[in-house]
Amino acid sequence: MKVSMTVNGQPVEAEVEDRLLLVHYLREVAGLTATNVGCDTSSCGACTVLLDGESVKSCTVLAAQADGSDITTAEGLGQDGQLHAVQRAFQAEHGLQCGFCTPGMVMAVVSLLRENPNPTESDIRTGLEGNLCRCTGYHNIVRAALAAAGTSTD
Amino acid sequence: MSILGTRVVRTEDPRLLTMGGTYVDDLQVPELAGVAQVTFVRSPLAHARITGIDADAARGEPGVVAVLTSQDLDDLPPPPPDGGGGGGEAPAPLGGPWAEPLLATDRVRYVGEPVAMVITDGRYLGADAAELVAVDYDPLPVVVGIGASLAGGTLLFPDAGTNVPVTKRTESPDDSPFDGCEAVVEQQIVNQRVAPVPMEGRAAAAAWADGNLTVWTSTQNAHIAKFILAGALGVAPDNVRVVAPDVGGGFGAKIGTEREAIAVAWAARRTGRPLRWVETRSENLVGMTHGRDQIHHIKIGGNRDGKILAYRIGVTQDTGAYPRVGGFLPMLTCLMSTGAYDIPAVQTSYRVAVSNTTPVNAYRGAGRPEATAAIERAVDLFAAEIGLDPAEVRRRNLVPPDKFPFATPTGALYDTGKYAEALDKVLAAADYQGLRAEQARRRASGDPVQLGIGLSTYVEITAPDPGAGETARLEVKPDGTATVYTGSSAHGQGHHTAWAMLVTDELGIPMDQITVIHGDTGVIPAGTGTYGSRSLQLGGSAVHKAALEVKDEARRVAAQLLEASEDDLELDTDQGRWQVRGDPASGVTWGQVAGQSEDQQLVADVLFKAERPTFPFGAHMSVAEVDTETGKARLVRHVTVDDAGVVINPVLTEGQRHGGIAQGAAQALQEEVVYDAEGNPLTSTLADYAAITATELPSFELVAMETPTDLNPLGAKGIGEAGTIGATPAVQNAVIDAVSQLGVRHIDMPTTPQRVWTAIRDAQKARATQ
Numbered sequence: 055m056k057v058s059m060t061v062n063g064q065p066v067e068a069e070v071e072d073r074l075l076l077v078h079y080l081r082e083v084a085g086l087t088a089t090n091v092g093c094d095t096s097s098c099g100a101c102t103v104l105l106d107g108e109s110v111k112s113c114t115v116l117a118a119q120a121d122g123s124d125i126t127t128a129e130g131l132g133q134d135g136q137l138h139a140v141q142r143a144f145q146a147e148h149g150l151q152c153g154f155c156t157p158g159m160v161m162a163v164v165s166l167l168r169e170n171p172n173p174t175e176s177d178i179r180t181g182l183e184g185n186l187c188r189c190t191g192y193h194n195i196v197r198a199a200l201a202a203a204g205t206s207t208d
Numbered sequence: 209m210s211i212l213g214t215r216v217v218r219t220e221d222p223r224l225l226t227m228g229g230t231y232v233d234d235l236q237v238p239e240l241a242g243v244a245q246v247t248f249v250r251s252p253l254a255h256a257r258i259t260g261i262d263a264d265a266a267r268g269e270p271g272v273v274a275v276l277t278s279q280d281l282d283d284l285p286p287p288p289p290d291g292g293g294g295g296g297e298a299p300a301p302l303g304g305p306w307a308e309p310l311l312a313t314d315r316v317r318y319v320g321e322p323v324a325m326v327i328t329d330g331r332y333l334g335a336d337a338a339e340l341v342a343v344d345y346d347p348l349p350v351v352v353g354i355g356a357s358l359a360g361g362t363l364l365f366p367d368a369g370t371n372v373p374v375t376k377r378t379e380s381p382d383d384s385p386f387d388g389c390e391a392v393v394e395q396q397i398v399n400q401r402v403a404p405v406p407m408e409g410r411a412a413a414a415a416w417a418d419g420n421l422t423v424w425t426s427t428q429n430a431h432i433a434k435f436i437l438a439g440a441l442g443v444a445p446d447n448v449r450v451v452a453p454d455v456g457g458g459f460g461a462k463i464g465t466e467r468e469a470i471a472v473a474w475a476a477r478r479t480g481r482p483l484r485w486v487e488t489r490s491e492n493l494v495g496m497t498h499g500r501d502q503i504h505h506i507k508i509g510g511n512r513d514g515k516i517l518a519y520r521i522g523v524t525q526d527t528g529a530y531p532r533v534g535g536f537l538p539m540l541t542c543l544m545s546t547g548a549y550d551i552p553a554v555q556t557s558y559r560v561a562v563s564n565t566t567p568v569n570a571y572r573g574a575g576r577p578e579a580t581a582a583i584e585r586a587v588d589l590f591a592a593e594i595g596l597d598p599a600e601v602r603r604r605n606l607v608p609p610d611k612f613p614f615a616t617p618t619g620a621l622y623d624t625g626k627y628a629e630a631l632d633k634v635l636a637a638a639d640y641q642g643l644r645a646e647q648a649r650r651r652a653s654g655d656p657v658q659l660g661i662g663l664s665t666y667v668e669i670t671a672p673d674p675g676a677g678e679t680a681r682l683e684v685k686p687d688g689t690a691t692v693y694t695g696s697s698a699h700g701q702g703h704h705t706a707w708a709m710l711v712t713d714e715l716g717i718p719m720d721q722i723t724v725i726h727g728d729t730g731v732i733p734a735g736t737g738t739y740g741s742r743s744l745q746l747g748g749s750a751v752h753k754a755a756l757e758v759k760d761e762a763r764r765v766a767a768q769l770l771e772a773s774e775d776d777l778e779l780d781t782d783q784g785r786w787q788v789r790g791d792p793a794s795g796v797t798w799g800q801v802a803g804q805s806e807d808q809q810l811v812a813d814v815l816f817k818a819e820r821p822t823f824p825f826g827a828h829m830s831v832a833e834v835d836t837e838t839g840k841a842r843l844v845r846h847v848t849v850d851d852a853g854v855v856i857n858p859v860l861t862e863g864q865r866h867g868g869i870a871q872g873a874a875q876a877l878q879e880e881v882v883y884d885a886e887g888n889p890l891t892s893t894l895a896d897y898a899a900i901t902a903t904e905l906p907s908f909e910l911v912a913m914e915t916p917t918d919l920n921p922l923g924a925k926g927i928g929e930a931g932t933i934g935a936t937p938a939v940q941n942a943v944i945d946a947v948s949q950l951g952v953r954h955i956d957m958p959t960t961p962q963r964v965w966t967a968i969r970d971a972q973k974a975r976a977t978q
Contacts, residue, residue: 071332078331081234088228090456092407093489097894100407132226145221148859151700151867153224154407154456160225179902186894188407188457189700190863191870191931192902 057117061086062130070117076110077101079117080127088128088157092186099185102158102165103127109165111184128157131164140164140202149198151189159185163199173203212713215859218705219719220698229454232411232426233486239415239422244273246472246485247334249324249341250495251316254352254564254887255364256345258314258323266326266340271333274479275341276325278311284474285442305368306562308530310440310471316345317364317529318566319889320494322468325475327483350564350887354503354526357561364529364562373527374535374560376542385518385553389509393589398956399578401501401526401881402874403891404571405899406699408456409492412469415482422449422730425469428458428697429737430727433465440470441477452727455699459871460570461496462699463739466532468495493892498881499571501526502538502578508586512594514604521545521582523558528567535560537568540575540669543618547583548627548667548825549605554617564887570739572871573929576668577936584664584937585954592948598941599635602665603628622667622823623917623925630849630913631665634827637911638847643831651949660832660841660946664938667825670741670852670926674919677817678742679735680750682711682758684810688784688799689721692754695735696747697727701928702860703743707751709856710922714755715762716781717798734815741824741926744856749920750816757812762786762798765805769796822917822925826850828938830873834946839965841943843873847909850930853916854923861927862910868931869908874900875932876939878958898958951975 057074058067061084068083080086080103091113092100101112104126131138140163143149150156159182166173166181173181178199179192187195228234263275288303312323324341328334349362356362357371364371386392412425421443427433430450438445455462468485476483487495503524510516523538538558546554587605591598606627607614614622634640640661647659679695692707708722725731736742759779766786767774778789787795802810831845846869855861878898882890891897916923936957943959944952951971955963 073332082331087230087234088226090228090231090408091233093894095489095893095895097899098407098489128228129226137222137225141222141225144225145217148218148863150221150224151702151863152407152457153220153229153454153700154231156224157228175907179905182902184901186405186407186899186901188405188459188871188899189867191866191868191908192905193866193870193908194863196902196907 055118057121059120059123059125061125062127072118074117075113076115076117076120077112080112080125086127086129090154090157092155097186099162100155100158102161102185104161104165109162128160131160143198143202147194147198147201149190149194155185155187159187159195163202166199167203171203173199175200210713211709212856216705216709216857217859218702219708220702220704231408231454231456232413232424232484235413235424235453240413240482240484243413243482243484244327244329245331245334246475246483247326247328247338248322248468249326249338249343250491251312251319251321251323253316253345253347254319255348255350256316257348258312258316258343259346260344261324262342263324266337269337269340271329272337273327273329273481276475276478278309278313280478281310284440302373302531302534305365306373306531308467310467310474318564319887320491320566321529322471325471327475327479352563352565352883352885352887354524354561357526357563364564371562372559373531373562376535377557377559381520381555386507386509389517390511391590391593392507392509393593394507395585395589395954397504397506397582397585399500399502399504399581400957401498401568402571402879403493403498403881403897404459404461404496406457406459406461409487409489410468410496411486412472413482413484414473414476416477420447421473422451423469423473424451424453425465426455426462427452427465428462428699428739429464430697430729431695431735431737432463434729436464437470437473441474449730451730452697458699459572460574460739463570490893493897494566494889497567497569498528499568500578501568502541504582506582506586508590510590514594514596514601516549516551516590516605518553519546519551519586520555525558525560526563526568527560528563528565530567531560531562532567532569537575541579543620544576544579544669545583545618546616547580548607548665550607550611551605556618565883572868572932576929577872577933580664580666580933581937581940584941588941589954592953598663599631599640602631602663606631606665620669621820623820623919624915625667625823625825626915627665627825630825630827630851633849633911633913634829634847637909638829638845640829656835656837658834658836658946660834660942660944662830662832662938662940662942662945663827664934664941665827666934667823668930668933669821670824671745671818672740672821674746674818674821676736677815678746678750679732679815680747680754681811681813682751682754684758684798684802686799686803686808688717688797689723690715690717692722692724692751693732694724694726694747694751695732695737696743697737701743701864706744706748706856706860710748710751711755714752714759715798716779716784718784741928745822745920745922745924745926746816746818748856748924749922750814752921753816754812754814757814758810761805761810762801765801766796769801769804770794818919820919822853822919824850824852824925824927824930826930826934828934830938830942832939832942832946834943834964836947836950836968839961839968841877841959841964843877843939844906845909846873846906846935847911848934849911849913850927850934851913851915852927852930853925854914856922856924864927865910865931866908868929869935870900870905872932872935873905873939876936876957876959877904878960880958
């Protein structure tokens with residue numbers, strides 16, 4: 055079937071299998087590989103992207119379901135070559151190590167801060183429950199989210 | 209001012225944050241043009257004979273390139289001979305009757321064992337076609353658990369004649385050291401099996417050209433992988449290039465390479481196609497090696513003043529279906545068994561048993577967290593037995609600072625340490641007395657939510673193979689840039705930042721002019737890679753020495769350029785310029801010096817070896833709240849000192865400590881790989897395996913302490929595994945401490961609500977019947 059969507063502001067259209075997952079559409083059709091696959095049970099959140107501004111796990115959405123939608127991935131977050139405030143905070147607070155969970159984690163934090171611009175530490179920990187990181191112990195991810203909450207402009 | 213020791217944020221991050229890393233599944237290199245996909249058909253049974261494989265239906269599917277089985281494995285060298293460990297003492301990997309094929313031949317020995325390979329054009333087609341491969345299995349009795357393995361009723365390797373490939377055992381233990389003790393405690397402790405769960409699972413891609421093999425794989429050690437691949441495939445190492453692109457975490461489970469990646473390289477040769485395999489998480493949880501899985505029988509004795517006089521530990525290691533590392537893990541457990549304490553009499557023994565479960569190998573700490581868990585539980589049990597404060601019992605037995613270097617009865621030589629100081633720092637930072645007072649209040653009031661305070665004082669061994677050393681090549685070019693080629697290998701540790709800091713500190717070349725290259729045997733001829741918390745102390749020391757050598761050579765060249773005596777030259781590291789002392793106007797840049805050197809570049813090649821391993825140490829205090837009505841334990845504080853010698857970048861060492869603490873807490877609180885009696889894994893997805901999340905952890909409270917080692921020029925020890933080693937028993941002790949007043953003496957990990965609730969109920973029953 056034919057599926058078209060806007061990915062990071064660019065139109066992407068392709069004839070795909072009905073069963074193609076959004077994450078594979080992004081990785082293999084759109085060629086955007088920042089979004090990773092970390093599990094097969096929608097548990098880890100490595101594949102988190104924004105679909106019409108809402109965070110979704112793109113391994114749990116069919117490309118067909120995203121037809122006509124507006125998708126943002128980590129590649130499309132910054133503007134004019136500058137890091138997004140959340141990306142800046144992740145670097146400043148050492149909120150990433152191996153980097154595999156990072157694009158999904160960053161998108162989850164962006165979404166969390168849009169819903170709750172002034173979260174407590176507890177709000178952040180609860181809000182990130184669906185995103186696994188094995189390197190940081192979450193400590194600096196939480197710091198990054200708190201820091202970004204103080205600086206985020208969107 | 210030196211940049212070393214300062215908080216430098218990572219140079220790696222902008223790329224990882226914007227484009228994402230380039231992991232194996234992301235690679236789009238020319239050699240992989242037209243790459244086909246590998247899907248493994250895995251055994252659904254834990255123990256069975258294979259009586260037939262029918263792949264015709266799969267081969268007939270569109271998009272299927274080939275289906276390969278063990279029948280096709282006819283062009284490989286024979287398996288290695290027995291490593292000498294069969295029934296003996298050597299902790300070496302085993303071959304001979306214990307050999308592990310690439311694809312199961314006549315029998316399968318664990319759920320998830322690779323049986324066949326389906327090669328397709330397209331990811332989803334592979335899953336479809338794998339479903340069509342019909343394998344006939346004749347089930348065999350299943351061996352799950354150490355007891356069943358030791359009973360030997362069913363043998364996994366009939367030709368070996370036993371389920372116990374390695375034994376190092378005192379047949380008749382000497383009880384005399386315990387005879388004079390005023391108090392003696394014994395306990396069986398289960399150190400449960402856990403899954404490493406790096407966020408990127410295993411992955412490999414392979415391409416052949418003119419008899420030369422290139423393998424891209426998610427590994428901690430490209431160079432080790434190269435030799436394993438060459439040996440297994442029967443090709444010369446010179447014909448093999450291994451590239452580790454970005455690697456999404458390893459935690460010890462990606463050391464070298466293993467059967468699937470070798471099979472991918474073999475199948476690429478067989479089919480004449482470049483191939484890629486990226487495992488799913490469900491494959492990862494049964495196919496990647498697990499960690500821990502030891503049972504300890506401990507005995508500890510001493511006097512009522514708190515002095516420990518004797519300790520015994522017997523370790524039984526469940527190594528899963530194939531003894532890939534022989535007795536290495538329990539050997540390390542026994543080596544480090546006495547922990548941070550000066551105990552005069554120590555007895556250790558170990559044995560390794562096979563079972564119909566996923567093989568066990570290194571996982572963050574690899575034998576040392578097990579040692580620490582055992583001794584730290586033992587000390588708490590001993591403290592409870594004599595009615596002394598566990599902090600006080602620890603203080604009375606810690607190796608005093610004037611005894612270093614300290615030779616343990618087990619054969620370790622601890623280099624440097626101030627163990628009591630680490631403990632005191634943690635007690636002060638956490639307000640130990642205040643916490644005990646709060647605990648007393650809750651106990652007195654019968655609060656349903658009780659407070660537990662858990663301690664561990666630990667020491668561990670890092671760079672356990674210092675003689676293997678690590679390589680560094682440093683080049684400074686006429687454009688003034690520098691390139692570091694390191695044999696060490698990064699997968700999140702921040703090598704690019706730390707190595708550039710080491711170079712800029714000596715040479716004054718700005719960090720953004722320094723490139724760090726790792727994990728490619730094609731451009732780095734020799735190296736070892738990352739495990740055992742060895743990177744900075746060996747690989748970093750090599751970079752440091754390379755910078756010193758380049759500096760010496762540059763001084764000679766600059767002296768000619770400036771027509772001055774070498775002794776009159778100085779390097780302005782703020783400006784990165786060589787100049788005659790006191791005459792900044794005379795300066796020449798690194799680029800000018802490099803351009804005038806003999807080879808148009810300044811080069812140093814270093815292999816740094818250390819004389820002995822180093823022994824980081826520290827103290828952890830964990831505070832847990834336990835709901836005595838539900839058994840639910842919640843970690844509320846975790847305070848640590850982790851002294852790994854001189855710190856090059858606190859940002860990086862703190863990150864290593866955070867991650868290590870979380871993995872230790874995860875084992876103590878909730879993570880466990882579980883099998884049923886038929887060997888079916890019950891935790892084979894992330895919906896079932898309780899990988900720890902942000903909600904289950906507090907922020908961590910880190911206290912700084914640096915006691916240098918004299919075994920390398922940086923004064924650094926390893927930090928990668930310390931957090932896990934210290935945290936695991938501290939969290940476990942905290943949970944038990946919260947309910948100890950109810951009569952609970954010990955709870956095995958993971959301290960799940962069910963276990964804690966059951967322990968409380970059993971203790972109440974026992975009290976009622978007294």
